[in-house]
Amino acid sequence: MEREQIEAAVLEMVHKAKAAARVIAAMPAALKNQILIDIGEDLKARQHFIRAENDLDRVAAEQKGLSTAMLNRLEITEQGITDMVQGLREVAALEDPVGEISEMRRRPSGITVGRMRVPLGVILMIYESRPNVTIDSAALCLKAGNAVILRGGSEALHSNLALAGIIQEVLTKHGVDPAVVQVLGFTDREGIDFLLQQEEYIDLVIPRGGEGLIRAVTEKSRIPVLKHYKGVCHAFIDEDADLDMAMRIVVNGKVQRPGVCNALEGLLVHKKTADSFLPEATQALKKEGVRLLGCSRSCQLSNLIEPAAESDWGTEFLDLILVVKVVADMDEAMAYIDRYGSRHTETIVTRSYERSQRFLREVDASAVMVNASTRFNDGGQFGLGAEIGISTTKLHAYGPMGLKELTTRKFIVFGAGEVRG
Template sequence: MNIKEYVVGKSRLAKKASKKLSYESTLVKNKALLNMSEAILKNRNYIIEENKKDVENARKKGISPSLIDRLMLNDERIEGMAKTLKDTAALPDPIGEVTKMWKRPNGLRIGRTRVPLGVIGIIYEARPNVTVDASALCIKSGNAVILKGGSEAINSNMAIYNVISKAASEAGLEDGSIQLIDITDREAVNVMMKLNEYIDVLIPRGGAGLIKNVVKNSTVPVIETGLGNCHVYVDEDADFKMAEDIIINAKTQRPGVCNAMETLLVHKGIAAQFLPHLCDKLKHIGVEIRGCSITQKIVDGIVPAVEDDWATEYLDLILAVKVVSSIDEAMDHIYKYGTRHSEVIVTNSYANSERFLKEVDAAAVYVNASSRFTDGGQFGFGGEIGISTQKLHARGPMGLNELTTGKYIIYGSGQIRQ
């Protein structure tokens, strides 16, 4: 197989489909999404059986349990994917929305309206739900999508694609609106990164290596989605029970996702009281704790933390713990090691909560809540195509509005420029 010709062919089809999709009616787009939802449920056994092949291959390769959890599909997750499609259909269509309109002294009425980006390429790793999330959001926002999943999930992605692309076409959506690059050779990604003629934007979702490669080497514009070295800072006057609940949820509910906590910062004034009970609970759950010298003195059996621990996105049941002297030291630590994803303060101090919200530079900043809420579905967006940690165009969970750009529309009555 000539990989370049194959990828260019898929991209050309997507570009052709994007023209009609850009002005497709909301009715047809919603019908496609609902058809896709029904098809996912109807074909759940087929999808789960194909997913089992990927999970078994991952286990043979020795992939960590937390990453296998990201890969695995079951009835509950299949129903979640179907719900994402239904929820997206129920959202307002952003395309054609006039976001502002004004009149100039010469009588011209100038407005700005939302239009699709065009063709969106999604490059992602072992998360088969992304195949559905990305397709749903791209279709509703009038964009064609080219999906390039990782080799770990190839069988799952192909099964999902076979089901949803057929359902979309049967609903009247333009053929080619959803494309899957169903080869695992990494050269396919290299080709996509140079296809400015056909692809309007690339969104990489995955580990540091993938994101760095795409950002560094792509000539197609990139929206950088985030590594999640997320922190929870427990302030001096925090409620201990609340803090424990937030920490355990943020670290252990799904440790293999980007909005999971990786580093815990604790004010020195409460560390001796707070850490022993918390660490016992975390150890009981199976969390390995890597602590600073003060943490090691307070709690027995702590692995000494090294410099790299403060900068690591573990995506596993490993937690770095550091005792800090003040909120200022906590924020300085976050500034140095954070990835601008999600940061949390647990406090009863209004002044400190406001300082944290104002001064911490991240896509999502929380007061007294788990970082696990940084998610398009949890934010009410229906789903997300990624969590952007950059500052241009989009930041945070990327829903429908973030997959659009603007176009100026001007109404005149014969005006000419003097």
């Protein structure tokens, strides 16, 4: 497409999204829930069509030489459709946050001031590979009363257009503007770059993918971006830790799903615990295929640990690799986390209430845990029902983003003719 055509198409999309956002913001919860249920029913009924469109993407991806891992993420299986349907039902069952009123207070002037939860407006989602993100994102944005523009990876274009088309058909059947959910239907990079300049029409950008994608979006956007660049998560094993508990937490954090953002990437061990903990812990990790890279002291305590290079500290491996460091005390552990962490997830294993509380207060991360695996930093595990991503920035959300994090609050005022003197 020519640049002028791309810009015209983008402007048409954002104008439609802005208008649709006013419609969805005022939609009753019952109607939103029914739309989500009906989308699920249509996904089941049209799964052969969906998978045929997905096959077009997969064949093209194979011809381009995409990796096996990418091809697996791209594939929509029968179970994948079942999971999408279940996800839609779970979102429909969540309490609608829109319109919630709180903090009502009578002021000396006579007015009553409170806060009402309202949608953000228009959200731009930019993501890679997994077509199921199209359904997850659309469902959460719709339930939270937002219009959404979806820009998935070029490798999943047929799949994403098929899924969005089904959503739009259901919206139309219910008499709702289908522009509530739109997919960018072309892959030209100029399109996304131009979208990121539309601050008048788009209220928030949420990128989901690797660090390269998120940094590129952040650098180009004139719109606020909710992001996390990477997940460099640590476990600190304190001097009085229950070592059996620590072993379970460390092995689970590293091994259960090493390729995700809440997997453990660094192990910090108090010097008083290291002699008794590290030899057994490294054996348990080695049995699971984990490569261990450590400081000079940790290498002395276990011959299963290789010397770490300077570049290994603070690395998000997303693989069965773990850095290990023996620290003098909790102050050194927290200083290390402050330097090398990514504000994602940090955990302490300790019997000390005092030190656990200090760790909770002083460590800066979207989730700080005591005696639990970092793998729990997840919207579903936290009871949010579902999430659209994990934010490691503090404005306006910190941690997993569920329905409430896709809304904001405005002040509301009730009066009886009061005027300000």
